[in-house]
Amino acid sequence: MPYFDAASAAPLHPVARQALLAALDEGWADPARLYKEGRRARLLLDAARQAAAEAVGCRADELVFTSSGTRAVHTGVAGALAGRRRVGHHLIVSAVEHSSVLHSAEVHEAAGGTVGRVAVDRHGAVSPGSYAAALGPDTALACLQSANHEVGTEQPVAEVAEVCRAAGVPLLVDAAQSLGWGPVGGDWSLLTASAHKWGGPSGTGLLVVRKGVRFAPPGPADERESGRAAGFENLPAIVAAAASLRAVRAEAAAEAVRLRELTERIRARVPELVPDVEVVGDPVHRLPGIVTFSCLYVDGESLLHELDREGFSVSSGSSCTSSTLTPSHVLRAMGVLSEGNVRVSLPAGTAAEDVERFLSVLPGVVAGVREKLGVAAQAPGAGPREAAGGRAGAGEGARAGEGARAGELVLDTLGRRCPIPVIELAKVIGDVPVGGTVRVLSDDGAARLDIPAWCEMRGQEYVGEEPADEGSAYVVRRVS
C-alpha cells in the first residue's frame, strides 16, 4: 500500500536497520566508561560522528547527536541566542519555518526578545534581500530552512548565509527535509537535521555548531555530547542514523532524478485530471520528492480519509485535517488556497505504478467528496456558474437583508467550516450582476486564506476583509 508521506517520516532504510541491529549488540554500554564495553561504544560513537560530519561537510567536533530534529532546533536556537545575548535579542526567521523554529521564536518573544518574520513569495521562497533588510545591529541569530517541509520549495540558503555573514550574524539552517539529498551549501553557522526524515531511525537528530560561533547550551549542565545534548547517548540509533545517511547519499543523485520525474508527473497531471486545483510550491527549485496541491470545494480531512481507504497515505496542511483548526502557516504565508490541501511526499524507491494509480484514483476521490458537499462535478477551466453547481440549494444563507448595501448580496456562513464558505460563495456569485459584490460573513479562519485564493483562481476580484459583528466579512466583486 503506497505510503506517500516521507516528509513526515520515511520508512527505515535497510542499512539503518542492519546498523541498528549490530549496534544493539555492540553499543549499549556507556561510551564515557573506560572498560572494554565502554571503549567499544565510544569507538562506535566516534565513527558515527565522523561519518555524519563528512555527510554534512563539517568537522566531527562541530557535530553532536540530539534525540530528535526538534530537539536540535530547540537547542540550536536557544544556544545561539544565549551565546550572543550581549549583541542583542533580535531573532529572524522565515514565515514558513518548521513549527520547532517558530515555537522557539515564541519562547524567545515571551522572554522579552524580538522576532522578525521574513515573508515569502507565492512559491514559498524567501529572498536574500528580505533577510538583508531584516538584519539589524541587535540581531543575534537568523534561521532559514534549507527547503520547505510542506511544499518542497528550496530556499536560497547560500545567498542568505552570505548576507548574514556580511552582517556578522550567524545563520541556523534547518536542513531536516534536504540533508538526505545532499550537503547544504554556503557559509552557514549552525545546522539541524532529523534522521527519520532520511530513512534513519527515530530518536536521533543532529546539531552542528561551527567553530567560532558563540553558543551557550540551554538547560541544566550535562557532560554528554559536548554539553549540547543532555542524556545518555542513544547509540544504536546514532550508529544507524550515520550509516543510513551515508547509504542514502550514495543513492541520492539517481533517486532524485527518478522521484523528480514522478512528482513532475503529478504536478502536470493533477490539474488536468481534477477541476479547480492549485498546485503550490516552486516548480523548479524544489525537493525531488514533494508535491503539494489544493482542491477547491473539498475539505482536506475527507480527502485524506478517502485516499487512505484507497490505500494512499498522504498528509495535508489543510485546516480541516490537523488537530488544530487554523490553516497551515506555510500556505497562509504563501497566500495560496488551503482547502483540500494534499502533500504527496514520495519515499525513495516509490514505484512509478503507484504514482499512476494515485493519479487514476484521485479524480474520483475528489469528485466523491465534492458530491457529498453538494458540489457537482465540472470540467477544469469552467466558469464560476458551472463551478458552483447544485444551484437548487444555493442561496440558503444568502440574503439582501438589513444592512446590506445596494448591489450587494450578503452570504451568512457563520458557524460553518471550511470548505463550506467557499462552496456557498461559488454558488451565489452568479446571482449578483457583473460589478456587484458578495459579502461573505465567516468565523472560520480558513476563509481568510481561501476566499482570496478562490478569487485568484476563478478570476474574480477580492475587495478585502472588514470587521463584522461576528467573525469577518470578506467582500468579493464579480468581474466576469
Place this chain on the structure above:
Amino acid sequence: MPYFDAASAAPLHPVARQALLAALDEGWADPARLYKEGRRARLLLDAARQAAAEAVGCRADELVFTSSGTRAVHTGVAGALAGRRRVGHHLIVSAVEHSSVLHSAEVHEAAGGTVGRVAVDRHGAVSPGSYAAALGPDTALACLQSANHEVGTEQPVAEVAEVCRAAGVPLLVDAAQSLGWGPVGGDWSLLTASAHKWGGPSGTGLLVVRKGVRFAPPGPADERESGRAAGFENLPAIVAAAASLRAVRAEAAAEAVRLRELTERIRARVPELVPDVEVVGDPVHRLPGIVTFSCLYVDGESLLHELDREGFSVSSGSSCTSSTLTPSHVLRAMGVLSEGNVRVSLPAGTAAEDVERFLSVLPGVVAGVREKLGVAAQAPGAGPREAAGGRAGAGEGARAGEGARAGELVLDTLGRRCPIPVIELAKVIGDVPVGGTVRVLSDDGAARLDIPAWCEMRGQEYVGEEPADEGSAYVVRRVS
C-alpha cells in the same frame, strides 16, 4: 567477560530486542497521522503507555515518554517548579541525587531560586525528619531518588512523600535505579525513570506527573506527548522499553533474591580478602544488585584499569577515575572514603561463578596497585605502622620546618593526587609521638574526604582542616 556496571547501563533484555525489531517494522510512522501507518503507530504507542503505566502504578494519561531519564528529570523538575512558581521558588533535593537532579537545581539557583540540600547519614540515606525540617511555605518542589545510584541505598520515599503531602509540596521521585525491581510506593507526585537502566533500550525515559500536580513544561511548545516531551516519538524504543519493563518485572522477585545473595557475598568477603577496605551503603535497605567499597592507598583509575584487564567491567565514584577531578558527591555527602572506590552493579542473570572469580582476582589486583604506589601488602586490621609500609621512602615530603608547631610534623603533598596524600600520611604517622599531630598540606580535593575517612578507619583523630597558602592543611592527631 563479566560486565558489572548495570547501574550505568544494563545490557539489552531479549524481550526489548524482540519488541524493538517488531516495532521497527510496524512503528516508524507518525502516530499523529490518520492514515493506516499512523494509526498503527498510535496503537503501539497507546499500548506501550498503558503497559508502562501499569508497571509504574499510574494512569496512562499521567505518563509520557521522554528521550532519556536525564531529560525526564530536567523536564520534571523545571515543569513542576514553573507550575508552582506562585507558591514560591524553593527547591529541596537530597545531597546524593543523580547529577541530572543536582544540575537542574543549579539552573534553578542561577535563575534566582533557592535550593535546600538535605544531608544523608553515613549509609547515604536521608531521614523523613530532615525533609520535614527543610520544607517551608515557599517550597515549590522536593526531589528524592528511590535508591542511590552509587551505593545502592534505598531511600524512605513513602515516608518522605507523606511528609511532603502533609506540607502540600509535590515530591518528585527519581526512580531510575529501582523501577525495574518494582513500583515506587507512597504518595509521590512526579516520577522519572530511564529504560536502559532496566534492560530497555537507550533513548527512552519516562516522566509521570500525577493528575492535580501543577505543571508547566519548559521550552518551546510541542504537541507530542501532552506537550511534555518535544520531538518525534522514538516509537520502536518506547515499545521496547514498555515490553522489557514488563518482562523484567516478571523476573524481578526471583532475580532480586539471587542477586542479593551475590552482593551480600561481596559485601562479606571483600573486607576479609582485601586489607584496608570500607564497604559503603546501607547493608539492609539496598538495591539487590549494587555493592560499593573503597580501598585505601589505591587510585580508582588504576584499579578499574587492572580489573578491566582481568575482564571485569566496573565503575567508580572515585575522584581519580572520572573525567572530573573531584570525588563523587555521593561519597562526599556520606563522609566515607572515596579513594580506590569500586561500584559493582550486577546485571540480571549474573552467574555466581563470575562473582567468585571477581573475589578471587580482586585481592591480587588491589595489592598490585598498592605495590606500584609503594605501599606494602598487609593483613586486614593491622595497625597504622604496618599500613604505612615502604618506610624507607617515608618522610620524603615530611619536615618539621619553618612554621611547624611543636610536636607537629608537616607533610607537604602539594601537587600530588589521590591516593598519594593518604599514602604519605600513613607512612609518617608513626614518626610523631602519640598525642602529636601531622599537618598534611594538599591541594587535591579528594584529601578533604579521604584524610578524615582514613582517620576513622585507622582509629586516629581528625582534628580538622585549616586554610593554607596553597590548598588546605589537614590536621591529624596520632591516638594509637
